Amino acid sequence: MRRIVSILLCAALVSGCEIARMVKPEPQANVAAKPPAEKPAPPTPEQFVKAFTVLNERFRVDNERVLDERGTRSIQANRASAFDALHAGLIRLGMIVESRDPDVGTLTVAAPAPRPLSADEWRRTVQSDLPMMAEILCPILGPYCTGIKFEPDDYVIAINATVRGTERGGSEVSLTTRMREIAPRPGMPRRDYPPPTGVRMALDKIWAAFDQALAEQEKRGARKAP
Amino acid sequence: MTDSAFPDALPSQHRLHWYVLERVLGQGGFGITYLARDTNLDQKVAIKEYLPVDVATRRADATVRPRSDDQAERYRWGLDRFIQEARTLARFDHPNIVRVLSVFEQNGTAYMVMRFEEGENFAALLERKRTIAETDLMRVLLPVLDGLELVHNAGFIHRDIKPDNIHIRADGSPVLLDFGSARHSLGHVRTVTILVAPGYAPFEQYYSSGEDQGPWTDIYSLGATCYRAVSGASPMDAIARSKGILGSTRELLVPASAVGAGRYSDRLLKAIDHALAFGEKDRPATIAQWRAELTGGASGTPSQARSVPEPVAASAAPAYFMRTAGLVALVAAIAVIGGGIGAYMAMKGTKAPPEPVPQTAPQPPKPDAHQLAQQKAEQEIQAKKRADEDRLAREKAEQEMQANKLAEEEKRRRDEAVRKEQQRISAKRSAKPKAGTEPGAEPKMVLTPEPKDKSIVAEPPPAGDAAAFAYYRGLALRGDADAALRVGDLFEAGRGTAVNPNWAYVWYSVAEARGVAEAKLKKDAMAKRLQAKELEQADKLARSLAQPGR
Numbered sequence: 001m002r003r004i005v006s007i008l009l010c011a012a013l014v015s016g017c018e019i020a021r022m023v024k025p026e027p028q029a030n031v032a033a034k035p036p037a038e039k040p041a042p043p044t045p046e047q048f049v050k051a052f053t054v055l056n057e058r059f060r061v062d063n064e065r066v067l068d069e070r071g072t073r074s075i076q077a078n079r080a081s082a083f084d085a086l087h088a089g090l091i092r093l094g095m096i097v098e099s100r101d102p103d104v105g106t107l108t109v110a111a112p113a114p115r116p117l118s119a120d121e122w123r124r125t126v127q128s129d130l131p132m133m134a135e136i137l138c139p140i141l142g143p144y145c146t147g148i149k150f151e152p153d154d155y156v157i158a159i160n161a162t163v164r165g166t167e168r169g170g171s172e173v174s175l176t177t178r179m180r181e182i183a184p185r186p187g188m189p190r191r192d193y194p195p196p197t198g199v200r201m202a203l204d205k206i207w208a209a210f211d212q213a214l215a216e217q218e219k220r221g222a223r224k225a226p
Numbered sequence: 227m228t229d230s231a232f233p234d235a236l237p238s239q240h241r242l243h244w245y246v247l248e249r250v251l252g253q254g255g256f257g258i259t260y261l262a263r264d265t266n267l268d269q270k271v272a273i274k275e276y277l278p279v280d281v282a283t284r285r286a287d288a289t290v291r292p293r294s295d296d297q298a299e300r301y302r303w304g305l306d307r308f309i310q311e312a313r314t315l316a317r318f319d320h321p322n323i324v325r326v327l328s329v330f331e332q333n334g335t336a337y338m339v340m341r342f343e344e345g346e347n348f349a350a351l352l353e354r355k356r357t358i359a360e361t362d363l364m365r366v367l368l369p370v371l372d373g374l375e376l377v378h379n380a381g382f383i384h385r386d387i388k389p390d391n392i393h394i395r396a397d398g399s400p401v402l403l404d405f406g407s408a409r410h411s412l413g414h415v416r417t418v419t420i421l422v423a424p425g426y427a428p429f430e431q432y433y434s435s436g437e438d439q440g441p442w443t444d445i446y447s448l449g450a451t452c453y454r455a456v457s458g459a460s461p462m463d464a465i466a467r468s469k470g471i472l473g474s475t476r477e478l479l480v481p482a483s484a485v486g487a488g489r490y491s492d493r494l495l496k497a498i499d500h501a502l503a504f505g506e507k508d509r510p511a512t513i514a515q516w517r518a519e520l521t522g523g524a525s526g527t528p529s530q531a532r533s534v535p536e537p538v539a540a541s542a543a544p545a546y547f548m549r550t551a552g553l554v555a556l557v558a559a560i561a562v563i564g565g566g567i568g569a570y571m572a573m574k575g576t577k578a579p580p581e582p583v584p585q586t587a588p589q590p591p592k593p594d595a596h597q598l599a600q601q602k603a604e605q606e607i608q609a610k611k612r613a614d615e616d617r618l619a620r621e622k623a624e625q626e627m628q629a630n631k632l633a634e635e636e637k638r639r640r641d642e643a644v645r646k647e648q649q650r651i652s653a654k655r656s657a658k659p660k661a662g663t664e665p666g667a668e669p670k671m672v673l674t675p676e677p678k679d680k681s682i683v684a685e686p687p688p689a690g691d692a693a694a695f696a697y698y699r700g701l702a703l704r705g706d707a708d709a710a711l712r713v714g715d716l717f718e719a720g721r722g723t724a725v726n727p728n729w730a731y732v733w734y735s736v737a738e739a740r741g742v743a744e745a746k747l748k749k750d751a752m753a754k755r756l757q758a759k760e761l762e763q764a765d766k767l768a769r770s771l772a773q774p775g776r
Contacts, residue, residue: 068759099726105767
């Protein structure tokens with residue numbers, strides 16, 4: 001029986017920390033038990049809290065920057081058309097509608113991470129954000145940070161969207177994203193912000209899906225504003 | 227509360243943290259469900275206690291202990307799965323899936339705190355009416371599909387769907403209960419236990435260790451539930467069917483299309499028969515696909531890949547149809563379906579005395595020779611791991627409990643502050659002619675609310691969360707200030723809609739702009755839960771909603 005003890009410092013359209021997760025491989029006959037490999041001493045809870053607090057702050061700043069750049073768009077289409085297109089686009093990306101109110105212009109969707117990213121996009125997010133996270137975490141956690149992995153498990157990505165009519169008959173679409181930790185770790189700072197690369201990629205995907213749905217609508221004939 | 231019917235139950239007024247037990251709602255082979263009062267939030271909750279009577283017993287000091295040392299491991303195994311069930315359910319926040327509020331360990335066992343729902347169990351309803359009309363069936367079925375699709379998309383399978391596990395709320399909306407056998411379907415199939423409800427479980431649940439199970443497993447059970455609703459009897463057990471099909475290639479189950487011909491649409495009956503196909507590969511692969519068959523919409527093909535359920539775009543439209551257009555219809559539906567529904571019902575306590583439902587709670591694997599050998603080997607391998615995990619789990623539960631307690635205390639303090647503020651404002655209003663008109667009144671975002679429609683405002687709100695939400699939302703959109711506050715409350719509490727602090731903040735802001743002073747405290751409380759960009763987004767929307775003549 002081989003035991004793999006790993007520190008999972010999950011992040012991403014996701015991020016959390018699971019300590020000493022045991023992974024059991026398929027049973028193998030005639031294989032002697034191996035002692036666990038030598039590991040550096042684990043950081044203290046205080047070190048973890050400090051590391052995550054710093055990381056959260058960095059993610060918050062980066063997230064706000066990404067949302068400033070890409071979170072809102074003004075378009076010519078009327079509010080009803082924009083709402084329908086946004087709804088269709090988000091559904092196509094695998095998001096699940098939690099609530100929707102076309103009259104008010106609110107739409108909330110959610111899905112288990114890494115959605116709306118694919119597994120491949122997820123890996124790219126990892127490649128992109130890991131060095132930045134290591135730069136923040138390693139000085140605090142020491143050699144333990146080499147065991148850091150990004151995992152999308154145990155997180156839900158939620159997107160809140162608003163669609164407002166503008167004075168000239170167009171509309172403004174605004175998106176915000178947040179992570180929901182399914183089982184928050186007591187004593188650990190809550191992780192509300194997805195990694196910035198993930199947010200950037202997700203927003204690009206959403207806007208592309210939105211544009212596509214809008215174009216399809218225009219072909220069929222735009223809806224009248226309510 | 228401890229009476230001859232429930233000798234193992236905790237007594238009435240027994241306190242579990244800040245929950246005070248009121249009475250037993252039901253007891254099964256694996257636990258007792260109580261009606262309790264959350265004294266912090268002053269609301270009713272249902273609390274399910276893990277008490278598997280075959281392996282554990284209640285002691286005089288209220289603790290639950292294994293009946294013998296030999297049973298200790300089985301008891302702990304089940305207890306871990308009970309807690310896991312709670313955590314599984316807590317992943318989902320959907321109006322048609324039972325809402326788990328908390329779980330904690332105490333008295334040597336565990337307690338799952340759930341939202342208390344009023345209404346009637348679907349099994350009891352079917353027992354009373356024998357069959358139900360197609361429209362009524364669809365009004366129950368489609369929202370359940372909506373919730374179940376969320377579960378499937380998250381990689382879980384319910385594995386124990388049957389009429390007993392569907393609860394019909396007082397407003398007619400259904401809620402799916404008892405995820406006791408729900409297991410993560412991605413990579414954990416080796417630990418799946420066979421838990422079956424005869425008649426409602428497909429054949430693969432009897433023989434498969436999990437790899438052949440998927441959304442189509444739940445679809446079979448839903449098909450069987452529909453079969454029960456249209457025929458008045460549950461379908462033949464899959465084992466009995468297998469004797470016919472595997473022995474002589476002859477199907478023993480009378481198809482729904484024959485049983486319900488002339489009373490139900492061909493589309494519904496064909497969809498039921500498709501769901502009840504004996505071979506798993508012959509059934510619809512996904513909820514979206516089956517929903518399309520039920521509703522006549524377009525979706526995937528029967529040969530669609532069966533591995534991990536992928537999101538299906540077509541699923542949202544019917545789901546939305548049921549969530550919005552269906553709100554009023556559901557209220558009407560319950561009038562048709564439920565007739566005299568009115569008694570307070572528990573999550574499972576619909577029968578008196580309730581029957582034990584051994585399939586609905588975790589139980590250890592059935593001990594055949596092969597499994598026992600495998601279990602023994604695994605037990606040795608995992609002995610140390612289990613001890614470590616137990617210790618970590620206990621520590622984690624204690625920490626969670628402490629954190630929950632602090633949060634509840636904070637909430638109570640906040641509520642108390644709101645209540646005092648409301649009293650102060652009421653006193654002020656009764657002393658002065660009208661808030662906001664006196665000199666020096668606090669400036670509002672927009673101080674020109676549209677006049678209330680007095681005739682509608684004067685009507686009492688309809689019963690049920692969903693109906694109340696629709697009612698207050700309609701009024702709020704027409705300019706009613708108090709209704710805007712209520713919509714904010716409903717978004718905050720997740721009643722009649724999904725929990726959403728962002729939209730709660732929006733509606734509190736609108737209410738404040740329309741002159742409801744107490745909305746400010748609530749708005750400020752919500753603001754603390756929002757991120758900076760979310761606040762910016764919500765403020766913009768609130769301003770546009772508060773504009774007169776919007």
